[in-house]
Amino acid sequence: xxxxxxxxxxxxxxxxxxxxxxxxxxxxxxxxxxxxxxxxxxxxxxxxxxxxxxxxxxxxxxxxxxxxxxxxxxxxxxxxxxxxxxxxxxxxxxxxxxxxxxxxxxxxxxxxxxxxxxxxxxxxxxxxxxxxxxxxxxxxxxxxxxxxxxxxxxxxxxxxxxxxxxxxxxxxxxxxxxxxxxxxxxxxxxxxxxxxxxxxxxxxxxxxxxxxxxxxxxxxxxxxxxxxxxxxxxxxxxxxxxxxxxxxxxxxxxxxxxxxxxxxxxxxxxxxxxxxxxxxxxxxxxxxxxxxxxxxxxxxxxxxxxxxxxxxxxxxxxxxxxxxxxxxxxxxxxxxxxxxxxxxxxxxxxxxxxxxxxxxxxxxxxxxxxxxxxxxxxxxxxxxxxxxxxxxxxxxxxxxxxxxxxxxxxxxxxxxxxxxxxxxxxxxxxxxxxxxxxxxxxxxxxxxxxxxxxxxxxxxxxxxxxxxxxxxxxxxxxxxxxxxxxxxxxxxxxxxxxxxxxxxxxxxxxxxxxxxxxxxxxxxxxxxxxxxxxxxxxxxxxxxxxxxxxxxxxxxxxxxxxxxxxxxxxxxxxxxxxxxxxxxxxxxxxxxxxxxxxxxxxxxxxxxxxxxxxxxxxxxxxxxxxxxxxxxxxxxxxxxxxxxxxxxxxxxxxxxxxxxxxxxxxxxxxxxxxxxxxxxxxxxxxxxxxxxxxxxxxxxxxxxxxxxxxxxxxxxxxxxxxxx
Ligand code: GLA
Numbered sequence: 001x002x003x004x005x006x007x008x009x010x011x012x013x014x015x016x017x018x019x020x021x022x023x024x025x026x027x028x029x030x031x032x033x034x035x036x037x038x039x040x041x042x043x044x045x046x047x048x049x050x051x052x053x054x055x056x057x058x059x060x061x062x063x064x065x066x067x068x069x070x071x072x073x074x075x076x077x078x079x080x081x082x083x084x085x086x087x088x089x090x091x092x093x094x095x096x097x098x099x100x101x102x103x104x105x106x107x108x109x110x111x112x113x114x115x116x117x118x119x120x121x122x123x124x125x126x127x128x129x130x131x132x133x134x135x136x137x138x139x140x141x142x143x144x145x146x147x148x149x150x151x152x153x154x155x156x157x158x159x160x161x162x163x164x165x166x167x168x169x170x171x172x173x174x175x176x177x178x179x180x181x182x183x184x185x186x187x188x189x190x191x192x193x194x195x196x197x198x199x200x201x202x203x204x205x206x207x208x209x210x211x212x213x214x215x216x217x218x219x220x221x222x223x224x225x226x227x228x229x230x231x232x233x234x235x236x237x238x239x240x241x242x243x244x245x246x247x248x249x250x251x252x253x254x255x256x257x258x259x260x261x262x263x264x265x266x267x268x269x270x271x272x273x274x275x276x277x278x279x280x281x282x283x284x285x286x287x288x289x290x291x292x293x294x295x296x297x298x299x300x301x302x303x304x305x306x307x308x309x310x311x312x313x314x315x316x317x318x319x320x321x322x323x324x325x326x327x328x329x330x331x332x333x334x335x336x337x338x339x340x341x342x343x344x345x346x347x348x349x350x351x352x353x354x355x356x357x358x359x360x361x362x363x364x365x366x367x368x369x370x371x372x373x374x375x376x377x378x379x380x381x382x383x384x385x386x387x388x389x390x391x392x393x394x395x396x397x398x399x400x401x402x403x404x405x406x407x408x409x410x411x412x413x414x415x416x417x418x419x420x421x422x423x424x425x426x427x428x429x430x431x432x433x434x435x436x437x438x439x440x441x442x443x444x445x446x447x448x449x450x451x452x453x454x455x456x457x458x459x460x461x462x463x464x465x466x467x468x469x470x471x472x473x474x475x476x477x478x479x480x481x482x483x484x485x486x487x488x489x490x491x492x493x494x495x496x497x498x499x500x501x502x503x504x505x506x507x508x509x510x511x512x513x514x515x516x517x518x519x520x521x522x523x524x525x526x527x528x529x530x531x532x533x534x535x536x537x538x539x540x541x542x543x544x545x546x547x548x549x550x551x552x553x554x555x556x557x558x559x560x561x562x563x564x565x566x567x568x569x570x571x572x573x574x575x576x577x578x579x580x581x582x583x584x585x586x587x588x589x590x591x592x593x594x595x596x597x598x599x600x601x602x603x604x605x606x607x608x609x610x611x612x613x614x615x616x617x618x619x620x621x622x623x624x625x626x627x628x629x630x631x632x633x634x635x636x637x638x639x640x641x642x643x644x645x646x647x648x649x650x651x652x653x654x655x656x657x658x659x660x661x662x663x664x665x666x667x668x669x670x671x672x673x674x675x676x677x678x679x680x681x682x683x684x685x686x687x688x689x690x691x692x693x694x695x696x697x698x699x700x701x702x703x704x705x706x707x708x709x710x711x712x713x714x715x716x717x718x719x720x721x722x723x724x
Contacts, residue, residue, distance in 0.1 A: 017139025112137035126151030163253030203460020233508035234274035236477035259471035307338035309575030333381035341386035358400030386451030411462030523549025546572030656693030670713030
């Protein structure tokens with residue numbers, strides 16, 4: 001690591017991974033970002049200076065007399081008319097700080113990234129600020145602000161948000177919303193003057209959380225159009241916004257949403273906002289690819305092949321019976337499952353979802369000998385063992401709630417509205433924290449548990465700390481992180497899945513300490529095609545749990561062929577969540593083929609570049625994964641509905657090396673052309689076709705005419721020694 005003190009007058013050009021960021025720290029104020037986006041190539045100091053000058057706007061009428069530059073931390077005191085980056089006060093004063101820079105440090109890491117740290121001070125307001133800007137080797141920008149109270153009276157922090165500018169070409173906004181069973185749905189709009197604000201006030205990341213807020217060039221899509229996206233790495237309340245001023249200054253910004261009085265800094269105390277992640281690309285795929293590569297480069301990214309999972313939830317629900325579970329484990333092992341996860345229903349008083357949360361002891365009435373018989377059997381079949389828990393939750397009908405009603409979150413002398421008959425345990429009570437750590441530690445130790453599915457099935461409403469009712473969402477979120485960190489420190493091999501009624505806790509804060517997320521409680525493959533597609537805006541496939549559910553989906557009432565369900569789950573962290581014991585012999589062996597295919601492909605699927613091609617007919621989705629060395633790829637053509645035309649036309653297969661030659665052929669068992677047309681496309685009759693990457697990306701191949709809610713897989717392999 002090369003550490004430089006860049007000087008308080010620095011104008012810096014950082015570039016890595018195809019991205020440049022130009023930071024202007026001249027003039028004494030906090031940094032201004034001159035450029036964030038495409039790599040600018042080598043620039044001399046003189047050229048950098050010219051660039052910075054060329055980017056300054058002229059004065060117009062009825063504005064402050066000096067240029068109001070948009071800072072990384074927008075300051076009201078400098079005349080920024082939009083949302084200030086820091087808002088807070090000390091007894092009604094020090095509410096509009098004006099920072100001057102005291103220190104600029106630049107570390108250029110050997111791995112090709114950069115870390116810039118700028119410290120500032122407002123002596124009159126008695127506040128210090130630290131802004132960290134990292135550009136990772138993959139081209140992702142990470143940002144964080146920390147504020148320090150230098151006064152001798154408490155300072156109340158209301159908000160600390162940092163922002164990055166986007167150019168005037170970014171005329172459209174995309175963010176995501178969702179609900180239980182249908183997470184991560186895109187919504188687009190024009191980037192109007194004003195603030196497009198997505199707030200999370202649910203105390204968890206939220207089923208409707210946006211994951212990423214994207215600003216982009218008109219008509220941007222997965223493969224084309226410049227895009228700039230931002231994510232808040234935080235599992236509690238948060239804000240993510242895009243703001244445009246009448247001056248046409250535009251930015252993306254984010255931070256934690258602090259409830260009144262949640263952060264009051266005593267003398268010398270600091271508050272660090274969550275990390276923000278920002279990624280640029282030409283097309284959403286390139287933006288995502290940078291994020292995926294950055295995540296994969298983390299030291300804590302899962303390194304072992306992702307074990308194929310059997311989760312018991314949609315197989316048995318609360319009906320825990322050793323005989324039934326034994327048969328299920330036998331069937332799972334037979335089809336190739338590698339990790340058996342016992343879901344909800346194993347602990348005291350948990351016969352349905354109205355009682356028991358908090359009583360983290362194996363239920364003696366259901367499991368007189370504990371879980372040892374089941375765990376032993378699972379291991380004897382060569383599988384890992386996983387267990388479902390929901391540590392932060394408590395049912396009023398539980399021993400725990402009766403013993404410690406004061407540990408339940410409440411904003412006053414009343415309980416928050418019940419939600420799935422449960423309340424939230426306030427982990428800022430040391431007793432509650434210690435109890436949970438003790439129970440989880442004991443269970444993981446006793447059964448040598450490999451994997452916890454860590455659930456969180458309600459919003460935090462009136463998230464107050466008893467007896468006073470002070471808001472505690474911020475401190476509780478940190479306590480949850482501490483709990484997971486401590487458990488993992490005690491059990492370094494333990495893997496954890498972040499589940500929250502499906503995809504309600506999907507963010508890079510929780511993923512710093514967990515190994516995958518559960519994408520949705522909806523295992524309907526049709527819904528999952530779109531949920532997975534959009535969740536992968538942020539996450540690479542190996543971090544996204546995706547299971548083969550029953551033929552009849554209990555969440556939508558739809559029925560789907562096994563091939564459609566399995567071919568959909570194939571691309572994520574693959575699992576099964578159905579009663580295998582009820583399958584026909586033919587279906588079981590078909591499922592075993594899919595499991596085997598996933599095992600064969602997972603090294604590629606979990607390391608390659610995700611591509612999502614657009615087809616003019618929205619009824620046809622195309623997505624795939626291309627190996628990093630572009631020798632191989634797998635694509636899925638998905639008929640989401642009936643097409644407007646028949647046949648659907650050609651499909652382009654992008655992301656390959658334009659000059660290499662590739663053999664394309666259907667990939668069994670995903671090669672069944674279920675459709676009305678018994679006459680396959682001519683190239684499919686021949687079984688394969690060989691084309692260059694350029695031809696596949698620009699001309700493509702004729703798609704088969706599929707029934708709706710079916711898919712077709714293609715395998716693409718470089719023909720050795722045949723570069724065109
Ligand atoms: C939540 C989860 C499901 C399942 C149930 C069990 O809804 O998202 O996957 O674990 O809880 O109660």
